[in-house]
Amino acid sequence: MSEAPTLGATDREALLEAGAAELASLRAEPDGASRAGRLVAGLAAHAGSGAACNAIDRCQLLLGLRRPRIAVYDHTWHFIGGAQKYGATLAEALLRLGDVTLVGNRPFAAADLQSWYRLDLGACATRVVPLPYYEERGDDYIDPARIVSRAMENPFHAVSRASLDYDLFVNNSMLEMVCPLASRSLFITHFPERRPRSYFYADRYSRVVCNSRYTRDWIVKRWGLEPHAHVYPPVDMSGEPAEKEPLILSVARFDPGGNKQQLDMLRAFLLLRRSRPEACRGWKLALAGGSHGDNPYLLQVQDFLRGHPALPVELHVNAPHDEVAGLYRRAALFWHLCGLGQDDPARVEHFGMTVAEAMQNGCVPLVFAGGGMPEIVADGRSGFLFASVSSLLEQTARLLRDPGLRASLAGAARRESRRFGKEAFAERVRALVTELLPPPSAGHAPGR
Amino acid sequence: MTDPRFAAALEELRREYGRQAAAQPDIDAIAGEKVDRDLAPDYWTYDGADLENEMWSRMPELESGLDILSLGGWPGGLRAKLRHLLLRLAGPLVRAALARQDTCNRRVQRQLFLDFLAYKRMRQRLQLLEADRRELLARLDIVEALLAAREEDRHE
Numbered sequence: 001m002s003e004a005p006t007l008g009a010t011d012r013e014a015l016l017e018a019g020a021a022e023l024a025s026l027r028a029e030p031d032g033a034s035r036a037g038r039l040v041a042g043l044a045a046h047a048g049s050g051a052a053c054n055a056i057d058r059c060q061l062l063l064g065l066r067r068p069r070i071a072v073y074d075h076t077w078h079f080i081g082g083a084q085k086y087g088a089t090l091a092e093a094l095l096r097l098g099d100v101t102l103v104g105n106r107p108f109a110a111a112d113l114q115s116w117y118r119l120d121l122g123a124c125a126t127r128v129v130p131l132p133y134y135e136e137r138g139d140d141y142i143d144p145a146r147i148v149s150r151a152m153e154n155p156f157h158a159v160s161r162a163s164l165d166y167d168l169f170v171n172n173s174m175l176e177m178v179c180p181l182a183s184r185s186l187f188i189t190h191f192p193e194r195r196p197r198s199y200f201y202a203d204r205y206s207r208v209v210c211n212s213r214y215t216r217d218w219i220v221k222r223w224g225l226e227p228h229a230h231v232y233p234p235v236d237m238s239g240e241p242a243e244k245e246p247l248i249l250s251v252a253r254f255d256p257g258g259n260k261q262q263l264d265m266l267r268a269f270l271l272l273r274r275s276r277p278e279a280c281r282g283w284k285l286a287l288a289g290g291s292h293g294d295n296p297y298l299l300q301v302q303d304f305l306r307g308h309p310a311l312p313v314e315l316h317v318n319a320p321h322d323e324v325a326g327l328y329r330r331a332a333l334f335w336h337l338c339g340l341g342q343d344d345p346a347r348v349e350h351f352g353m354t355v356a357e358a359m360q361n362g363c364v365p366l367v368f369a370g371g372g373m374p375e376i377v378a379d380g381r382s383g384f385l386f387a388s389v390s391s392l393l394e395q396t397a398r399l400l401r402d403p404g405l406r407a408s409l410a411g412a413a414r415r416e417s418r419r420f421g422k423e424a425f426a427e428r429v430r431a432l433v434t435e436l437l438p439p440p441s442a443g444h445a446p447g448r
Numbered sequence: 449m450t451d452p453r454f455a456a457a458l459e460e461l462r463r464e465y466g467r468q469a470a471a472q473p474d475i476d477a478i479a480g481e482k483v484d485r486d487l488a489p490d491y492w493t494y495d496g497a498d499l500e501n502e503m504w505s506r507m508p509e510l511e512s513g514l515d516i517l518s519l520g521g522w523p524g525g526l527r528a529k530l531r532h533l534l535l536r537l538a539g540p541l542v543r544a545a546l547a548r549q550d551t552c553n554r555r556v557q558r559q560l561f562l563d564f565l566a567y568k569r570m571r572q573r574l575q576l577l578e579a580d581r582r583e584l585l586a587r588l589d590i591v592e593a594l595l596a597a598r599e600e601d602r603h604e
Contacts, residue, residue: 023458027450033457040461048480049472052465056458063450065458157475164469164478179475179483199484 013206016051016183019043020058027063050164054183057167061438068098068437071127071166071182073159075142075173077108080116080290081253082233082353083190086211087172088113089234090188091124093426094170097433101125103162105134105142118236118321129162131155144175144194154199168436176202184436191215191350192222206436212351212372229432232375234425235417237357242329244410246283248396249331249363251324251354252338254291254298254317259347261337262287263297264389266304268337270311272393279400286331288316288324325361332406333399334358336367340389345371352376359383359417362410366395376420382412 023039026032044052060066072091074084091100102110102124110121133155134142144156160179163169169182174190177199187205192215202208203225210216210227219227248269252260265287273280291298298317305313316323336355339348348371349355355365355376367373369385377383384395399406418424469478476482 027454029451029454032451032454036454036457037461040465044465044468044480046480048478049465049469050478051480053462053469056462056465060455060458060462063455065450065455160475161470161478164466179479181469181475181478201483204483 012047012051013184015047016054016058019051019055020062023055023059024062050181053164054181058183058438061167068167069165070094070098070100070168070170070433071103071163072100072170073103073163073173073178075105075144075159075175077102077104077113078106082351083172083174084113085117085353086188086190086233087170088117088119088121089422089425090170090172090429092119092121093429094168094433095121095123097430097437098167099125101127101166103127103129103159105129105131105159127162129158131158144177156199160201168433171205176200180205186432186436189215189219189227191346192219193346196223207432209432212375214348214372214375215350218345229428231425231428231432232420233351233353233356234422235353235356235360235420236422237325237328238360238421239325239329241362241414244332244362244406245330246400247327247331248283248285248333248335249288249327249358250286250335250337251288251327251357252336253289254295254301256295256297258297258300259338260289261340262289262301263304264337264340265335266301266308266311266313268335268389268392269313270308271389272396273311275393276397276400279397283400284312284314285335286314286316286327288319288327291317328358328361328363331358331361331363332410333396334363334365334367334383335392335396336365336373337392339368339370339373340387342370349373356417356420359413360420362414364399364406364409364413366392366399376417378412378416381409382416383409 019039023036026035026039029035040052040056043055057069061068070091072087072094074087076084077087088102091102094100100123102108102113102121104126105128107128108126110124110126113119114121131142133153154177156175156177157179159175160181163178163185164181166182168184168186169180170186170188171178171180172188174188174193176187176192176194176196179199179201180187185205185207187202187208189202189208189210192202196202200223202223207228208219208225209229209231210219211231211233213230216227216230219225250260250262250265252262254260254262265285269285287301301315305311305315316327319327334355336349336352338352342348349368351372352367355367355373358365359376359382365377365383367377367383367385369379369387374385377385379385384399386392386395399409472478476484
């Protein structure tokens with residue numbers, strides 16, 4: 001089973017760095033151009049044409065001849081989602097360091113990303129790298145799980161080839177089958193969904209980044225890799241403090257498979273009202289979240305509500321940003337059940353961006369004690385963690401009866417959620433990328 | 449200070465090697481080394497690849513084979529979960545693979561076996577649900593027949 005040894009990411013980068021430095025040293029020599037040609041030819045013969053391109057790119061950056069070219073790849077730019085927001089915010093942060101191109105596989109518009117995530121991506125270019133395998137099948141969703149064996153050609157090699165055009169390639173897709181050919185690369189892991197099989201290249205990236213400690217532990221367990229850096233997702237929903245209303249809020253997409261467990265929330269709310277009618281007087285539950293197409297889970301939620309018309313529940317499907325922001329400002333409590341009763345680690349919330357958003361607005365979070373949740377909520381200090389519905393009901397009832405406790409936890413939630421702000425994210429990302437790009441020399445203007 | 453002719457030469461070299469890379473037939477040639485490795489040797493030794501290939505080639509057959517999948521009306525996620533299990537398992541193929549005791553890695557074997565049990569449990573559950581559905585439909589038929597008879601009586 002063993003095959004020819006391959007260069008690790010670090011060895012390959014050291015080789016290219018030496019080549020680039022050697023090239024750069026010829027910049028003022030009278031016969032520099034011809035010697036550079038011989039040097040690059042030798043590098044190509046030894047380490048492939050990709051290495052020759054990488055060394056020249058690196059040399060151009062070392063000499064300050066141009067700005068770094070950065071690609072941020074996601075095969076799902078055309079969907080709204082937390083991982084996509086992570087990638088788009090990362091792209092915005094990197095505009096200060098270089099020319100950024102958003103790379104996808106289906107047509108998408110940077111303007112959409114700007115409006116969905118409230119970002120300034122006007123300076124980003126876009127590039128679509130079609131994947132003929134998926135286009136020919138007419139699949140609506142590019143399902144990476146279809147790649148199962150070496151007997152099958154890797155359709156994502158088209159993206160690998162495109163990565164050679166950049167100085168830094170950021171893979172925000174969790175597609176470990178994209179082989180980075182840029183001289184430096186980042187692999188953003190929102191969760192290691194698949195076990196390493198054929199076409200596994202996550203370990204060829206310069207840096208593997210995880211979004212939470214929970215994800216980090218699974219990367220170690222599933223891939224045997226230790227991530228280089230941990231960058232929490234950007235959360236920027238802070239609103240002006242407002243008068244809180246007797247409202248319990250949930251913000252989570254209506255996942256067709258029921259992953260976010262809104263039905264369980266409705267049942268829990270029903271139980272809460274039946275078991276503690278006095279404490280619940282005047283309290284409502286609001287479920288907000290995105291949904292698209294023919295969503296069977298949303299239909300079940302709607303059926304449940306039709307069956308319980310007296311239950312005070314508001315449903316906000318595909319609500320615009322301002323409406324959701326208003327709900328956050330008004331709600332006193334926030335429920336998040338995702339992960340409760342699940343045995344598949346991928347179905348547990350890996351981070352929980354909406355929980356952090358709620359905390360930034362002074363909603364007291366009551367969240368499932370699993371996945372990335374304990375990293376966001378300090379149990380008893382900035383909210384409550386629960387492991388069962390009965391515990392959720394008990395903690396909620398306690399908060400409903402005690403406004404003082406609500407106020408104290410809300411204040412702590414607001415304070416402690418600042419660390420997930422967009423600026424903290426951008427600074428962390430830029431520090432990470434600055435390590436990978438050569439320091440700008442004279443004549444090179446990296447900033448905008 | 450960089451000689452402008454040197455900068456131009458670099459640019460030209462980059463274009464030339466970019467063209468060469470684009471013309472390469474595979475990623476290995478561009479990277480100058482074999483980039484793909486077997487990171488799950490147990491899996492491949494044990495012929496997991498062949499098994500999965502065969503399953504993929506038989507996917508339409510598998511999907512249409514289990515008629516109850518297409519009946520619709522299953523609780524959220526159940527259909528997708530079953531489909532996923534089917535694709536991964538395909539009962540007879542798994543049984544054949546389990547028979548290869550001599551080459552089969554124990555961990556993989558155990559996982560496949562557990563998956564297979566889960567598949568069987570799911571299948572049984574679906575069969576029970578299907579039995580309930582058929583019974584309800586049968587009762588509905590009776591009710592409709594009674595209503596029709598009553599309607600006829602009224603007209604008479």
